[in-house]
Structure formats: structure tokens, C-alpha cells
Amino acid sequence: MSSAKSLMFLGTGSDVGKSVLAAAFCRIFKNEGYRVAPFKAQNMALNSFITPQGGEMGRAQVVQAEASGIEPHVDMNPVLLKPTSQMGSQVIVLGRVIGNFSAKDYYEYKKELVPIVRGAFERLCAQNDLIVIEGAGSAVELNLKEHDLVNMAMAEMAGAKCILVGDIDRGGIFAALLGSFSLLEAGERDRIIGFIVNKFRGDPRLFEDGVQILQSRSGVPVFGVVPYFENISLPEEDSVALGRRMANAHTKTAPCAIRIGIVRLPFISNYTDADPFENDPRIDLVYFDRPAQIFGFDAVIIPGSKNTIEDLAAMRKNGMADALCAFHKSGGTVVGLCGGYQMMGSIVRDPLGIESSIDVIPGLGLLDMETEMYPEKITSQVEASVISESLPFPGRREMLSGYEIHMGRSISRGEAKALFRIVRREGKAVDMEDGLAQPDGRAWGTYIHGIFDNDGFRNMFLEDVGRRSGKIVAPVSGSFSFRLWKEEQYDKLAELVRKHVDVARILDILLR
Structure with a gap:
């Protein structure tokens, strides 16, 4: 030594x-x-x-x-x-x-x-x-x-x-x-x-x-x-910290602040995906776990989960699943990240009991895709570009970086189109599609964590949500950089x- x-x-x-x-x-x-x-x-x-x-x-x-x-x-x-x-x-x-x-x-x-x-x-x-x-x-x-x-x-x-x-x-x-x-x-x-x-x-x-x-x-x-x-x-990682975030939720004073809700799942994971929002003055971020809270938001994010099926079952039991579907039907934007993305599909299967004893469960039906759990875990850093033909970001080719952590594989079954094109994985050039978006762009999801750490993509997302909500999203003074902020x-x-x-x-x- x-x-x-x-x-x-x-x-x-x-x-x-x-x-x-x-x-x-x-x-x-x-x-x-x-x-x-x-x-x-x-x-x-x-x-x-x-x-x-x-x-x-x-x-x-x-x-x-x-x-x-x-x-x-x-x-x-x-x-x-x-x-x-x-x-x-x-x-x-x-x-x-x-x-x-x-x-x-x-x-x-x-x-x-x-x-x-x-x-x-x-x-x-x-x-x-x-x-x-x-x-x-x-x-x-x-x-x-x-x-x-x-x-x-x-x-x-x-x-x-x-x-x-x-x-x-x-x-x-x-x-x-x-x-x-x-x-x-x-x-x-x-x-x-x-x-x-x-x-x-x-x-x-x-x-x-x-x-x-x-x-x-x-x-x-x-x-x-x-x-x-x-x-x-500083980014935090445990349930104690998450409870503190929920207790300390506050509303930004700006009248045009974009209100984003994060669903507090029982097995929530990688909620650091939302960290860039917490420190952006244009955003009012709230973690919530009661269905009745959902209708005050402009967009709702279903975050990652360490047990997708059990969290989906919990949302069906407590009414959150119905609330999410009603929120989307009323014009709200719903985004799913990793496990949350899997939940947005039509069905999730786990025939080998990788995460749960429940072998199959209906999804939220917000995206026409099916997911199955596999024993091999995908863990990789990636670089990707927005597919410009897809809503909610038509005509944009923003590059972003992030990482994947998931056991499931998802397959599109309908009109939803891929949202990202992965061009590098673990440092090697690839050409792979990721994520799906509804034709109208109000429901989309991805396996890529850390997408909102990318300042350009985060601004694109806020502009889209603001446009749909009738709110003007002003540029942050000095162009807020999450990396420099950290x-x-x-x-x-x-x-x-x-x-x-x-x-x-x-x-x-x-x-x-």
C-alpha cells in the first residue's frame, strides 16, 4: 500500500x-x-x-x-x-x-x-x-x-x-x-x-x-x-433526504413559474434527475404522493424505480395511476424516466421474478409499448441526439449526455416515435433509438438518466411545457449552467x- x-x-x-x-x-x-x-x-x-x-x-x-x-x-x-x-x-x-x-x-x-x-x-x-x-x-x-x-x-x-x-x-x-x-x-x-x-x-x-x-x-x-x-x-441519495425535500417544498414567487411535480414512488430511485430543476429560478418543483395534488402542475415526471411493478401496483391501489391518466387527458404533460417510462406503456412483464413476484401488470397506457424484465442489467454512459422529426421537440437536434441503469427492455407497438438517437455508448460509436413520444408530444419517456443536467435540453423541455401551459419561459440571466452551479x-x-x-x-x- x-x-x-x-x-x-x-x-x-x-x-x-x-x-x-x-x-x-x-x-x-x-x-x-x-x-x-x-x-x-x-x-x-x-x-x-x-x-x-x-x-x-x-x-x-x-x-x-x-x-x-x-x-x-x-x-x-x-x-x-x-x-x-x-x-x-x-x-x-x-x-x-x-x-x-x-x-x-x-x-x-x-x-x-x-x-x-x-x-x-x-x-x-x-x-x-x-x-x-x-x-x-x-x-x-x-x-x-x-x-x-x-x-x-x-x-x-x-x-x-x-x-x-x-x-x-x-x-x-x-x-x-x-x-x-x-x-x-x-x-x-x-x-x-x-x-x-x-x-x-x-x-x-x-x-x-x-x-x-x-x-x-x-x-x-x-x-x-x-x-x-x-x-x-448538494445531490442527496436516501429516503431521509427525500422526505426532507417533500417537507420543505415551497412555491416560487414568479407568477409564470413552471410547476413540475415529481411522483413520490415507494421504491423511487435516481431522483437526482430532478436536481437541475430545484435550483432553476423558473421552476417550482414539488414531490407529491397524493393523487389530489396532481392538477396544480404544468408537467408531471414519473421518476426511476427500483421495483417498477410494485410501484405501478401501488399507484393503481392509491389512485395515482388514474390521476396521471386524467391529468394527461386534461392537457398536462407526463414524462417517464427509466422505471417511470416503463410504467407509461401498456404492459410490464416480469416472468422470471427479477424485481417482483407479480409476473405481469397493465401499464398506464400513455405510450403504446410493452416492457419485459431481463436478468442482465444495462449500465452505460451514453451520448444522444434529439430526433428532430419527433414531438415535443420538432426541428431540434440538441446533443445530450446521460446514463442508463435498467433491467427492462421496451418495444414500441404503435404510433409513438423514438425520441432520442444514441450515438455513443461506453465511448463506442453506435446507432440506437431510445425513448418514445406520443404523436402530440404530451407524453414521452426515456431510459436515459441525467437528461435534464444538459442545459440546452432542459431549456427545450421548459419551453415546450411553457408553450402548452400558456407561460413564457424567460432565459435565465447569465444562462444557468448546472455544471458550474455544482x-x-x-x-x-x-x-x-x-x-x-x-x-x-x-x-x-x-x-x-
């Missing part, structure tokens, strides 16, 4: 801010001139990403890689779990699906993953000066310790120096930090170089007495108290953390 040093962020629980702080330190170390890479041995995520090599990995490490200024690679997240039910997950190792596992079966299989995780970590170490490691959930889930792969077991494997992160916003910060610290074994406590108190509302100086209490009772320093922030946005967020995050955390002291300890 190289002489790369490892800094690990452990948490007192889930959603305390480990991912965000890891991203912040990736950008801070990059700005200091170090070669830095992120790492998380095992991630459970709703959202994933496809690397240029066609491997699938968790979104958090993609964000951290972007903050590090490097290309994402599956070595940064060698094990990815994607929940397919309440009791099981699809297991992805080094970017490739190896199967669906129950929790019990996965625990038994975990020991085989140790050398794979070690190999991925060592490859990163050989190419970098610093590795920023993220733990998972609580570092002291005592009943799971025997099977640990991602917290203290990973810290030991990496020889990492660790920072324990607590969330003061949810209350109980002393019990969380001191309790977690005390539950660690003596050798594990020796790896903790300090605490960070995260999400403090108000003036952090008001917590100076709290800092002294934490330090005196633990014997380790508090490196900083990071304020709660709402003016910095870079600004990483810089703002690094600046905030550097202001409130003793980065110099952490670096000094790390490099000894």
Missing part, C-alpha cells in the same frame, strides 16, 4: 452529515494541492450513477469525487446495496450486479467482500495522497458489529484517523457523541482524533460551554461547530466548513 493518509468520518447515526462533511474535506484538500479521493466500503442508496466504464456506484461518492476534481470510479464505492423490498436488496460489487439478497443471506456473504473492499481501497491509495472515508449510519450498532465492513472495521483496515460527527439539530448531542464514544472499544477510541458538532442553528459561539463539556468528558478535541445551512445544495456549491461548502472547523489542526494530525 502507498503512503496515502486516510481521514474517516464516522457518525452517531444516519443523516448527521457524514457525506456532506466528506465532500467538504475533499474540496478543501483538493484546494490545498493534495491528490484526494473519496471512499465508502458499502453504501445503501436510492440513487446511483454510471461511470464511464459502465460501473454502477452510489451518488454520495460521485459528489465527493466531483468535489475532489476527479472522475468517479467504482473503487470509491466497491459495494452498493439498492433496496428492492423491505427485506432485501440488489447487491452491486465493483459496479456490477451479483444478485438480489435477503439481509440474512447478505450477512453470510459479507466475508467474501472483505478482500474486494481491501483491493479497491489499496488501488485508490496507490494513486492519491489522501483518502477521505465515509462510514455508514451509527459507528456503534453493537448488534451488527460482527458483520461490520464500513465503520470501525474499515477504519482498522485503512489505518484511518477518525472524526466522530454528531447532529445537534435533532437534539441530544451530548448523549449522541459521548455515548457513541464510550461504546467504542479502547483500541477503537484511540482512532478518534476529535468530534465535529454539525447543523447548529444560531451563533456557534453560544455552544462554547458545550464544547468544553464534550472535550473534558471525552479527552478529545472538538474541531468545530458547523452551522445549519440552507443556501448550499462547482460553486462545492466551493461554498468548503469555505463554510473551513471557517468553522480547525482544518489546519486536522491536517497536522493526519500528516504526522
Whole structure:
């Protein structure tokens, strides 16, 4: 192994801010001139990403890689779990699906993953000066310790120096930090170089007495108290974050804002497809799960799903399927992405039980196509062009890039026309059609994720929805660039953390 040093962020629980702080330190170390890479041995995520090599990995490490200024690679997240039910997950190792596992079966299989995780970590170490490691959930889930792969077991494997992160916003910060610290074994406590108190509302100086209490009772320093922030946005990947988005939904003040609704599916995945809309001042974006909410929108997007058939069955049961069809009939625009695209067809089949025990289910009937699930998962980055003869974008030949992650194959059976022509897949020239659009352009879908990250295509879509809704979509001042906007967020995050955390002291300890 190289002489790369490892800094690990452990948490007192889930959603305390480990991912965000890891991203912040990736950008801070990059700005200091170090070669830095992120790492998380095992991630459970709703959202994933496809690397240029066609491997699938968790979104958090993609964000951290972007903050590090490097290309994402599956070595940064060698094990990815994607929940397919309440009791099981699809297991992805080094970017490739190896199967669906129950929790019990996965625990038994975990020991085989140790050398794979070690190999991925060592490859990163050989190419970098610093590795920023993220733990998972609580570092002291005592009943799971025997099977640990991602917290203290990973810290030991990496020889990492660790920072324990607590969330003061949810209350109980002393019990969380001191309790977690005390539950660690003596050798594990020796790896903790300090605490960070995260999400403090108000003036952090008001917590100076709290800092002294934490330090005196633990014997380790508090490196900083990071304020709660709402003016910095980063892509998120779990159900906790999605719930927060629904709770914090707000309406733009612009009278002509385009209102876009995202259906909150039970097994929603890759909802980061909507991230560019959240930060565009022309758009009012709302996640919703009640059918009665649908008629206030100009367009509705059915997002990706980790279990298309089960989500379709849930929509039929709660009335969302009927509401979507009625919304479209009344003149609304409906867009389906990946699993949502599959749902828009006439039928979805799963004869091999790839995703569900339901072998066939009627679709929404908004697109005349049929879908069948297959064992082989398609994972690839693509470049595509809009087919100019198709509505809703006639006469346009906009180029875009994105990625595919799907088990299903869909076949058109009627008048709907292909929407995109894929010209490159995994870096190789191809000529393939993707997606379908109704003749009137008010219902369309695609397997390509990330299409709205492309500024030109996103503007085309908004212009079409605005025209149909009688709203004028004005150009954004300075031509809003989603890529540049993300870079600004990483810089703002690094600046905030550097202001409130003793980065110099952490670096000094790390490099000894």
C-alpha cells in the first residue's frame, strides 16, 4: 500500500452529515494541492450513477469525487446495496450486479467482500495522497458489529484517523457523541482524533460551554461547530433526504413559474434527475404522493424505480395511476424516466421474478409499448441526439449526455416515435433509438438518466411545457449552467466548513 493518509468520518447515526462533511474535506484538500479521493466500503442508496466504464456506484461518492476534481470510479464505492423490498436488496460489487439478497443471506456473504473492499481501497491509495472515508449510519450498532465492513472495521483496515460527527439539530448531542464514544472499544477510541458538532442553528459561539463539556468528558478535541445551512445544495441519495425535500417544498414567487411535480414512488430511485430543476429560478418543483395534488402542475415526471411493478401496483391501489391518466387527458404533460417510462406503456412483464413476484401488470397506457424484465442489467454512459422529426421537440437536434441503469427492455407497438438517437455508448460509436413520444408530444419517456443536467435540453423541455401551459419561459440571466452551479456549491461548502472547523489542526494530525 502507498503512503496515502486516510481521514474517516464516522457518525452517531444516519443523516448527521457524514457525506456532506466528506465532500467538504475533499474540496478543501483538493484546494490545498493534495491528490484526494473519496471512499465508502458499502453504501445503501436510492440513487446511483454510471461511470464511464459502465460501473454502477452510489451518488454520495460521485459528489465527493466531483468535489475532489476527479472522475468517479467504482473503487470509491466497491459495494452498493439498492433496496428492492423491505427485506432485501440488489447487491452491486465493483459496479456490477451479483444478485438480489435477503439481509440474512447478505450477512453470510459479507466475508467474501472483505478482500474486494481491501483491493479497491489499496488501488485508490496507490494513486492519491489522501483518502477521505465515509462510514455508514451509527459507528456503534453493537448488534451488527460482527458483520461490520464500513465503520470501525474499515477504519482498522485503512489505518484511518477518525472524526466522530454528531447532529445537534435533532437534539441530544451530548448523549449522541459521548455515548457513541464510550461504546467504542479502547483500541477503537484511540482512532478518534476529535468530534465535529454539525447543523447548529444560531451563533456557534453560544455552544462554547458545550464544547468544553464534550472535550473534558471525552479527552478529545472538538474541531468545530458547523452551522445549519440552507443556501448550499448538494445531490442527496436516501429516503431521509427525500422526505426532507417533500417537507420543505415551497412555491416560487414568479407568477409564470413552471410547476413540475415529481411522483413520490415507494421504491423511487435516481431522483437526482430532478436536481437541475430545484435550483432553476423558473421552476417550482414539488414531490407529491397524493393523487389530489396532481392538477396544480404544468408537467408531471414519473421518476426511476427500483421495483417498477410494485410501484405501478401501488399507484393503481392509491389512485395515482388514474390521476396521471386524467391529468394527461386534461392537457398536462407526463414524462417517464427509466422505471417511470416503463410504467407509461401498456404492459410490464416480469416472468422470471427479477424485481417482483407479480409476473405481469397493465401499464398506464400513455405510450403504446410493452416492457419485459431481463436478468442482465444495462449500465452505460451514453451520448444522444434529439430526433428532430419527433414531438415535443420538432426541428431540434440538441446533443445530450446521460446514463442508463435498467433491467427492462421496451418495444414500441404503435404510433409513438423514438425520441432520442444514441450515438455513443461506453465511448463506442453506435446507432440506437431510445425513448418514445406520443404523436402530440404530451407524453414521452426515456431510459436515459441525467437528461435534464444538459442545459440546452432542459431549456427545450421548459419551453415546450411553457408553450402548452400558456407561460413564457424567460432565459435565465447569465444562462444557468448546472455544471458550474455544482462547482460553486462545492466551493461554498468548503469555505463554510473551513471557517468553522480547525482544518489546519486536522491536517497536522493526519500528516504526522
